[in-house]
Amino acid sequence: MVRVLERDRAVAAARAAAARVFDPEIPALSIADLGVLRDVRLGPDDVIEIDITPTYSGCPAMRLIALEVEAAVEAAGLGRPRVNLVLAPAWTTDWITPAGREALRRSGIAPPVPGGGRRALFGADEIVACPRCGATDTEKLSEFGSTACKALWRCRTCGEPFDYFKCH
Amino acid sequence: MTTIAVAETALTLGLLRLADTALVHAQRLSEWCGHAPMLEEDLALANIALDLIGQARALYAYAAEVEGAGRSEDDLAYLRDAPQFRNVLMAELPKGDFAFTILRGFLLAAQARPFWQAASGSRDATLAAIAAKAEKEAAYHLRHTGEWVIRLGDGTAESRRRMLNALAALWPYTGELFETDAADRALIEEGILPDPAALRPHWDATVDRVFAEAGLVRPADVWMQSGGRSGRHTEHLGHLLAVMQHLQRAYPGATW
Numbered sequence: 001m002v003r004v005l006e007r008d009r010a011v012a013a014a015r016a017a018a019a020r021v022f023d024p025e026i027p028a029l030s031i032a033d034l035g036v037l038r039d040v041r042l043g044p045d046d047v048i049e050i051d052i053t054p055t056y057s058g059c060p061a062m063r064l065i066a067l068e069v070e071a072a073v074e075a076a077g078l079g080r081p082r083v084n085l086v087l088a089p090a091w092t093t094d095w096i097t098p099a100g101r102e103a104l105r106r107s108g109i110a111p112p113v114p115g116g117g118r119r120a121l122f123g124a125d126e127i128v129a130c131p132r133c134g135a136t137d138t139e140k141l142s143e144f145g146s147t148a149c150k151a152l153w154r155c156r157t158c159g160e161p162f163d164y165f166k167c168h
Numbered sequence: 169m170t171t172i173a174v175a176e177t178a179l180t181l182g183l184l185r186l187a188d189t190a191l192v193h194a195q196r197l198s199e200w201c202g203h204a205p206m207l208e209e210d211l212a213l214a215n216i217a218l219d220l221i222g223q224a225r226a227l228y229a230y231a232a233e234v235e236g237a238g239r240s241e242d243d244l245a246y247l248r249d250a251p252q253f254r255n256v257l258m259a260e261l262p263k264g265d266f267a268f269t270i271l272r273g274f275l276l277a278a279q280a281r282p283f284w285q286a287a288s289g290s291r292d293a294t295l296a297a298i299a300a301k302a303e304k305e306a307a308y309h310l311r312h313t314g315e316w317v318i319r320l321g322d323g324t325a326e327s328r329r330r331m332l333n334a335l336a337a338l339w340p341y342t343g344e345l346f347e348t349d350a351a352d353r354a355l356i357e358e359g360i361l362p363d364p365a366a367l368r369p370h371w372d373a374t375v376d377r378v379f380a381e382a383g384l385v386r387p388a389d390v391w392m393q394s395g396g397r398s399g400r401h402t403e404h405l406g407h408l409l410a411v412m413q414h415l416q417r418a419y420p421g422a423t424w
Contacts, residue, residue, distance in 0.1 A: 057301050058222025087226065088297030090304065142208035143312045144215035152208065168304050 007042050010078055014048045015040040017076040021068045024061050025147045028107035031065060035095025038086060048073055048081035053091045055168075056148040093167050104165055105131045110153065112167035128164050130155035140164075170420055172239065172247045178354040179292075180231050181254065182361055184244070185397050187227035188255035191245060192405070193276060194220035195412050199263045209266070212312055216273065219305040226298045246416035250405045257396035258341035260405040267320050267330035271338055274313035274378070279345045281306040282370035286362035295360060314378045321382025328383070335384060343392025345371070 018040060019032035031037045031052065039051040050069055054062050066083045073081040093112035096104075101111035113126040129136050135157035143166075145152040150163040174180055197217035204210035228241035258276065263269055284306055287299035320327040346364045348356070355361040379386065395401065415422055 054222070054301070056219060056222060057226060057298075057305060058218035058220070060218070086297075087301060088293065090297065090300035142212055143308055144208070144212035146211070148215055148218055152211075166308070 007046075010048065011040055011042055013076055014050070014073050014078050014081065017072040017078070018050055018069045021065060021072050024064050024068075026104070026107070026109065028103040028109075029100055030103075031069070033097045033100030033103060035091060035093075035097070035100075036065065037069075043082065048078055050081050050083050051086045052083060053086050055091050059148055091168075093165065096165075108132060108162055109150065110162055110164040112165045114167070126167070128153055130158060130160065131162050132160050133158040138162075170247055171249050172243060173252050174231065174235055174239075174244065174248070175237065176351075177234070178351040179360065180235050181351045182355045183227050183231035183234065183295075185254040185256075187224045187231060187244070188253045189259045189276075190220040190227065191224035192253065192255040192408065193259040193272075194218075194224065195408055196259065196261075196263050197269070197273070200269065205266055213269070216309050216312070219302075219309070223298065223302045223305070226301075230294050230298070242416070246413045250401050250409055251399045253396075253401065253405060253409070254399060255396050255405075256341070256344045257393055257402055258338060258344065260396065260402060260408060261338075261341070262404055264334065264337070265330055267327065268334040268337065270313050270316040270320065271331065271334040273309060274317050275338060275342060275345075275375070277306050277310035277313055278371050278374040278378075279364070279367075281310050281374075282367045283362060283364060286367060290361065291359040310374070314374070317378050317384075318382045321379075321384045331382070331384065336387060339387045340390050340393045344394050344396060347394065347397065349397075 015037075018037055019030055021031050021037075023029045023031060023034055023036070026034075034055070036052050036055065037050070038053050039049075041049050043049045050073070052062070052065060052069065062085060066085070069083050070081060073079075094114070096111065104111045108131050110128050110131045113128055125140050127136050128138050128140075130138055133155060135155055137156040138153050139156060140151060141154050141161065142152040145163050149166055149168070151166050152161065153164045154161045174184060176184075194217040197213045197220070200213040201210065201217075204213055224245070225241050228244040232239045232241060232244055258272060261268075261272070264272075281303060284299045284303035288296050288303055290296040290299060317331070321331045322328070346368050348363065348365060352361070352364075356363045375386070
């Protein structure tokens with residue numbers, strides 16, 4: 001029983017350490033709030049195993065995130081973990097937590113509009129509120145922005161351009 | 169100089185065909201980096217290239233695992249010569265002008281999206297996972313390039329002239345997108361990959377819809393080029409690989 005408790009504590013501590021790793025391209029957002037941290041468990045050999053999943057296939061941040069997760073767990077005194085990159089189930093913006101959406105908005109990035117990625121192939125754009133002034137009179141400048149997961153928009157009310165985290 | 173060839177089974181060949189098409193197309197797109205007609209397009213083309221490189225990496229890693237010869241995704245990308253590449257010919261054609269690049273991206277994405285959508289139900293769990301991500305990305309590529317095909321085809325006299333030139337140049341390479349040989353059929357029968365010919369109506373519908381808005385008409389009775397999926401390439405692929413593989417060929421095993 002004590003042994004089980006110790007194992008649970010180790011997993012919880014590893015999860016907490018991994019959850020404090022931030023997305024290197026969106027420093028406001030932890031990988032837990034982003035939904036990239038999928039699972040933390042103890043392997044049969046008592047090594048911590050951590051699953052992370054990429055937002056986009058070509059996300060160049062994955063290798064850095066994996067290294068930072070390794071370092072964070074090791075720094076918490078839990079030994080060097082095994083970090084696995086898992087592709088299934090495919091990451092979706094639905095996994096961004098409410099805290100994560102708020103963190104995005106605070107850093108000037110409009111959070112994904114639920115259902116926005118499932119709209120018709122060529123149709124009207126979703127309605128995205130400006131993360132700065134809250135106005136909904138906004139327009140898409142480009143489907144592709146500063147990173148693979150963002151699109152470039154502009155607010156017609158306050159005139160500011162902003163990033164929109166693409167729904168996916 | 170080290171040159172490798174992958175032991176081809178139906179599955180490794182199927183994976184290489186998908187991976188090579190993604191990587192070679194991505195390499196062509198990356199040639200626009202810093203040269204696109206405007207900043208937003210520079211970002212867009214580089215982003216699409218990045219998605220395709222990501223898909224290629226996952227497919228190469230899986231092909232290397234299936235082959236079981238201890239090779240890595242990088243070995244497959246950097247150490248094979250042109251005759252070992254299995255990409256469709258359309259992907260390797262020189263980047264041309266912006267209209268050509270956009271139309272190529274559109275024709276490939278219109279095929280890729282329904283293909284990955286169907287492949288996400290593959291009996292092969294790894295392929296299904298790769299496909300589920302690729303499908304979402306292909307939807308963005310298709311929307312972006314489709315909007316540009318309309319804008320250029322129905323735009324100025326100059327943009328329309330360029331789009332018509334691109335259409336005439338690219339159309340003979342569309343037939344290869346729907347070809348199947350014995351290896352493909354083996355994968356289709358096992359439920360590992362979808363049948364591209366069966367998905368052709370989706371491609372036709374997308375192309376017809378966008379062409380109608382763009383004021384473009386499909387060329388009729390065109391001789392279809394073929395061979396890339398079997399390793400018979402245009403002279404352009406060797407030049408592309410010379411650039412892409414230069415570092416690993418000149419300094420074998422170099423790492424950052």
